[in-house]
Amino acid sequence: MTKPKRFHPFYIVVEFFNVIKYWVIPLALSLVKDELSFSWWQYGMFAILFCLFVFDIIRWRMETYTLTGKTIHVNEGVFTRKVKSIPFSKIQNCNQRTPFLYKVVGVTQLKLDTGMDGDDDTITFHVITIAEARRIQQLIQTKSDSLETKEQQEVEPSVITKEERTLHFSPTAKDLFRASFTSLSMFVVIPILLSLYSKLDELKEIVPIQWVEDQAQSFIVQQTWIMMIVLLIIMVCISFVVGIIRTFLKYGKYEVSSDKTHVYIIQGLLNESSFSIEKKRVQAIVIKQPFLKRLFRIAEVKLISAGGIDHSEAKDDINSLFPFLPRKDAEAMISTILPEYQVISTMHSLPRRSLWYKLSIPSYSWILSTAIIAGLVIWVPALQPYTWLLYGVSAFILLLSVLRKILAYGNTQYVMNGSYIQMKHGGFGTELFLTKRTKVIDVSVERGPIQKWFDLATIVTSNRGKPVLHRFRLSGVPIPLADTFFTWYRERDQEISIVNEDQKK
Template sequence: MTKAKRYNPLLILFDLWTLIKNSIFFVIFLFVIKAGSESTFITYGRIIFFLAFGLTLISIILKWLTHKYELDDRSFHLYKGIFSKSERTIPFSKIQNINRHTSLFHRIFKVTSINFETGMAGEDAAVKFEVISQKEADRMEAHMTSAVRDEWTAIPASDDIDRSYSTIEVKEGNSNRITHFKPTKNDIFKASFTSLSFLVLIPILSSLYFKINEIFHVEDKAVGIFEKLIGSWWMVTIIFIVLIIASTTFGIVRTFLKYGKYEISSDHGRIYITKGVIDEAAFSIAKEKVQAIEIKQSFLKRVLGLAEVKLTSAGSLSSGEDTHEINSLYPFLPIKRAYEMVSEILPYYEVTQTMDRLPRKSLWVRMFMPSWLWIITTIILYYFKPTVLKLEQAWLILSVGLFIIIVMLRLLDFFNTRYILNDHFIQVKKGSLTTSLFVSKRDKIIEVKVTRNIFQKLLGLASIGTINRAKPVHHAGVDDVPLELAESFYKWYMGRRNEIELE
């Protein structure tokens, strides 16, 4: 067991920087906008701000002095507390994925942050190191991987455990990574167009204008300038062209900063995803921890022949302040390459493009199922009877138009829905404008269900569903399948008894 030690001293500076960022709004409001105010509310607000800032600063220092960590051959041990001390132990075997996040702050001081995510819920679901040296992060990750590998090799071969991934990792090690994908300039351009990043500039400029107007009250001057500009057709044309160029450039630059250094690689035991030019993030997951695969296509991606492959894991899949999940194998992969990459990275997963369609009687269930959105909207339109373009019957046209859209979406969903049960896999595709292909191994599914409503009972149909471990729990399934399939679905799931991995 290594000796317990404190976290990196730069953690104090990092927490202080976070405190300052969170305090900027209050500083501007209390000491800039209300600088000359002598009201009781503002006076007490300033006092409370100084007290809160001071107490938080003291807690940051005490946190660094009292929080320690150590690693042994099996677990993380985390210690905290001054008068009432506590210890938390997290076994390496519970770690689902490893997330790294290197912000501008980390790059300046040549450090990083690393999170060891578990499948548990709550604040203590991860072992977090907000500031840590690259060398220490590498050492901890290598130590954990080595300890887990040694634990697997120590298990007797007679135990009923699927060791396919682990035995390969033991024989070959983790040093030989294979790079599966790096985006080209053409990929970046496609991504900027498909993600509609060029549309983000206008909301950003609008938000910036309103914030400046709140402080400096420039609205009156801006209105006068705006009236002069729109009074000349050539000036409007120039502004329009400039906005298009600026938006396109902004979209490409924004996409490059996000996906320019994107890389997907793997070795025999783990999958690695890195992204970001300035603000870097990295995601690592053991192949045996992948609960399911999902291939998603929006309408625009279907037109351009692109897709997004996402990995479902029991651990958290976000990194740092970025709410975008980094468990995606690049969101803008060519559809053919997406299928190939799944086979390359996870050869134990089988993805087939040949699946069964829903029976025709399933279409009648979907068509005659009442749409509460249309019913409620029609009632509201009938009550208010709004006039649009001087049409008194506009409410009726809107109601009919919504009804047609709902019918078309249901038709698309029916024709797009596919399903198949293989020996060890379930594969489901569904969706209307946006489609999703879900694939999971039988031993990774923790629960299944079969339900039937009154219409399904009349036509001999049913709905099947699966649940996989994830955050939040991942639900999948398909509606209106033949009853015979639903009955065999239970039998198929019971066959997992001989596949369950013991932990």
């Protein structure tokens, strides 16, 4: 057993900043308003901040971690002590975040996901050196591989071979420009401007900005419409430039690589993030094509794992094989990195009665919008001259709803290929789901009143995921397919029995 280790001392600064970042602006504004004269409550705030800083130091001293031969032990808490112990074999994937400030100091954050339920499903090394994070990941990978290669370790117990990674994808300038347009990054300026405008009233009491408002209003009144168009064009250009810069910073260093056992994803120029997962831990593959991406024939490939990204905390989806890949390139990359998963281009469509079933489902968005429009026409007399226009909007919403249902019928497809199942659904956008029978933990068949009338059903698969199970629903399938689906899934027990027997041998 190795000696217990502490996080990097920069952990104290990070934790203290996470506390004071919500206090700094109100405290600074109050000091400016009071002309730098301190009151009793401001002294109290400084005293509380000092106590919190001391508490962070104590917590840094008391929280430690230990790496043994097969297990990670983490001691947490100050007043209430807690010990987490997780075997290396339970770790599903590793997530590493290195914000720009962390890179300057030479530290990073490492999160190990197990895919288990409860509070002990994740171990987080909040602030450790980059070299220490690399050492931990190599140790986990070595121990994980040793469980499958015991015979090789008996022959050469002291030799640890480091496999070379194969780089599968790194975006070009063309890929990044395409990503900046299809991700709508240029519109990121709009919420920023709206946020700044909403803060003007709060700053009026401290900063004299009334003169700026008067000058802006005078300029708008005096200038011609040509000048306004020029200003609009300038704002659009600025938005495009900001969007392109944002995309380059986020995806400029995107790399997808793999070795014999793992898949590695790295992204970010200033704020770097990385994701690694053992190939056998991949539960399913999802290919998403929202409407705009379908127009440009690009797709996003996501790897579903039991210890995937916790989206309640994560800002970026780092478990994606670059969200703006051409569809054919995405499918080719899947077959290269994960040869077990082959995307089948020819799939089975639904029978014609499924179309009538989808069209018979009420469009609640159209019903609600029509009710609102009718209420406006009745209770707002000023809108009555525009009745035809309002009901035209209602008709347009109904047309979109019908078109979406027709597209959903055409896009809903399926195929069962041996131990694999591939399903696809969607209207204006599509989502393709590919998984293996042994990775599916539960299946079900649902039937509503309208489905019973058309002799149809909905099949549902459940795979392990995080923070919840990943479920995929295929609606409007015929009953014989649902029966075949159950028969296909029953063979899972036989496959698992064979795998367990092989492991015992």
